[in-house]
Amino acid sequence: MKPKYTLDNPETRVYVGDCREVLAGLPAKSVDLVFADPPFNWNVDYGAWDDARPRQDYIDFTHEWLDGCIRVLTDTGSLWVNIPDDTAAEIVIHLKSRKLHMVNWCIWHFRFGQNRTGNFIVSKVHTLYFAKDKEKRTWNPDTVLEPSDRAAIYGDKRTFEKDEYAGVRVPFDVWYGQNWGRVQGNNKERRENHQNQLPEVYLERVIRCSSNEGDLVLDPFLGSGTTCTVARALNRRSIGIEFNPKNAKSAFERIKAGAVRIGEPATTNTFFAERIPKARRKADS
Numbered sequence: 001m002k003p004k005y006t007l008d009n010p011e012t013r014v015y016v017g018d019c020r021e022v023l024a025g026l027p028a029k030s031v032d033l034v035f036a037d038p039p040f041n042w043n044v045d046y047g048a049w050d051d052a053r054p055r056q057d058y059i060d061f062t063h064e065w066l067d068g069c070i071r072v073l074t075d076t077g078s079l080w081v082n083i084p085d086d087t088a089a090e091i092v093i094h095l096k097s098r099k100l101h102m103v104n105w106c107i108w109h110f111r112f113g114q115n116r117t118g119n120f121i122v123s124k125v126h127t128l129y130f131a132k133d134k135e136k137r138t139w140n141p142d143t144v145l146e147p148s149d150r151a152a153i154y155g156d157k158r159t160f161e162k163d164e165y166a167g168v169r170v171p172f173d174v175w176y177g178q179n180w181g182r183v184q185g186n187n188k189e190r191r192e193n194h195q196n197q198l199p200e201v202y203l204e205r206v207i208r209c210s211s212n213e214g215d216l217v218l219d220p221f222l223g224s225g226t227t228c229t230v231a232r233a234l235n236r237r238s239i240g241i242e243f244n245p246k247n248a249k250s251a252f253e254r255i256k257a258g259a260v261r262i263g264e265p266a267t268t269n270t271f272f273a274e275r276i277p278k279a280r281r282k283a284d285s
Contacts, residue, residue, distance in 0.1 A: 001015055001017060001021065001022055001024050001220070002015075002269055003015050003248045004016045004245075004252075005248070005252040006079070007232070007255065007256065009112040009173065009243065010214070010231075010232060010235055010236060010237045010238070011238075012228055012231075012232055012237070012239075012240075012255060013238070013239045013240070013254070014222065014228065014239075014241075014242065014248055014251065014252050015239070015241045015242070016197045016241075016242060016243070016245050016248045017243065018239070018243060019065050019068065019220035019221065019241040019243070020064050020065055021071060021073070022220075022280075023065070023068030023069065023071070023220065023241075024068060025141045026071070026072045026113075026218075026239075026248070028071055028072060029071075029072065029073065029074045029075065030072055030074070030216065031069075031073055031077060031175050031216050031239070032073075032076070032077050032136060032138065032211050032212075032215035032216050032217065033074045033075050033077060033078055033079075033080075033138070033206075033207065033210045033211040033215060033216075033217045033218070033236075034069045034072075034073060034078070034079045034080065034217075034218050034219075034220070034223055035079065035082075035203065035206055035207075035217065035218075035219050035227050036065070036069065036079070036081045036082065036219065036220050037081075037082040037198060037208070037219075037221055037223060038062065038065065038081070038082075038083065038220070038221050039051050039055055039221065040083070040084055040086075041055075041058040041085070041087075044135070044196075044245075046115070046243070046244055046262065047244045047246065047247075048206045048243070048244065049243050049244065058115075059087075062087065062090065062094070064082075064092065064093055065220055066079075066091065066094055066095065066098075067098070067169060068220070069220060070095075070098055070100065070132075070226040071156055072218065073132055074132070075132050075133055075134050075136065076132070076133065076137055076138050077131070077132055077138070078103070078129065078130065078131045078132075078137050078138065078210040078211075079095070079100065079124075079129075079130045079131070080127065080128065080129050080130075080206050080210070081127075081128040081130075082108070082125055082127055082128075082198065083125065083126050084122070084125055084126065085122070085126070085130065087210045088126040088128065088191070091128060092105070092128060094125070095128070095130050100131065100132060101130060101131050101132070101133070101134040102128070102130055103129045103130065103131050103134060104129040104173050105126065105127075105128060105129070105173070106126070106127035106128075106129060106173045106174070106175060106244045107124050107125075107126060107127065107173065108125045108126075108127050108175050108180070108202060109123055109124045109174055109175065109176040110123055110176070110180065110182045111123065111176075111255075112181060112182060112266070118272075124207070127175065127251075129210075133163075137210070138210055138211055138212060138215070139209060139210070140208060140209050140210075140211075141170045141209060142211045143208040143209060144170065144171060144205050144208050145165065145168040145169065145170060145171075146168060146169060146171050147167060147168055147169075148167060148168055148169040151167040151168070156262065159198065164165070171205065175202065176203070177215075179199055179200075179201045179261060179264070180199055180201055180202065181199065182197075182199075183197040183198065183199050188261075189260055189261065196224070197223070197224040197226065198224075198226050199226075199261075200226060200229070200230055200260065200261045200262065201261060201264075203226050203227050203229075203230040203231075204230050204234070204261075204262060207227075207230055207231055207234055207236060208234065210248045211234040211236055213236065214235065214236065214237065215236050215237065216236070216237045216239065217236045217237070217238045217239070217284055218236070218238070218239045218240075218241075219239070219240045220241045220242065221239055221241070221242070221243075222240035222242040222251050222253065223242065223247060224250070224251055225240065225246070225250070225251030225252065225254040225255050226241040227240060228251070228255045229230050229254055229255050229258065229259050230259055230262065232255060232258070233258060233259040233262040234262065236284060240255075248261070251263055
């Protein structure tokens with residue numbers, strides 16, 4: 001298959017079609033990072049795509065696209081999957097059966113889940129982080145550091161006196177905070193006519209820590225185009241695959257327009273305000 005849309009510097013390709021077919025046509029071990037945010041089978045209207053399949057059909061589909069991603073992943077590559085509660089366990093079991101190594105089971109937490117009374121309100125999605133080789137994987141922690149609570153909230157001088165990572169830390173495995181919520185309403189990232197959209201900071205963290213400039217990043221479910229948009233802003237080559245031609249066109253327009261938040265200062269992942277005691281604050285000043 002040939003890409004429907006392309007850009008240069010860095011190379012960006014958008015394919016329209018079934019990701020399983022596109023993946024089968026890509027060279028083995030050619031992709032450095034895969035990020036996947038698949039349909040959840042929650043009966044969402046994605047046009048021609050059937051998002052209300054019998055459960056076993058959906059699981060079979062999931063295994064097929066996962067295997068396609070594994071085939072194209074380099075030996076130093078990583079595979080990230082954004083998935084809700086009802087399919088997270090099946091994906092973990094399948095990837096382990098394919099001899100991939102779990103690096104982290106992260107959580108993307110958002111404050112405004114859909115209101116309900118039949119069970120607890122859903123306010124998270126699982127961010128599954130796997131690698132072909134846990135020791136040889138591309139891993140750049142210095143690129144995703146954030147202010148530590150001790151520094152940002154408590155003003156603890158000791159954290160600024162460390163030889164390494166003074167005042168900062170590698171992020172927790174639960175991700176939340178400023179600009180980490182669901183993209184909706186008047187958010188400046190918002191793309192119209194897309195059912196779901198991940199925040200740029202999410203993909204920025206994944207791409208920075210798991211790839212290098214010039215590497216090839218692949219998203220088998222391009223959707224609103226966040227992955228390729230952020231990859232391009234960070235000087236990574238990228239491939240996006242989208243089943244819906246209308247969504248693919250919209251995503252490509254966004255990719256051309258560029259990211260809107262890349263380079264903004266990192267903020268600590270906390271719900272708490274500054275708690276530096278007044279006496280210490282006066283002494284420090």
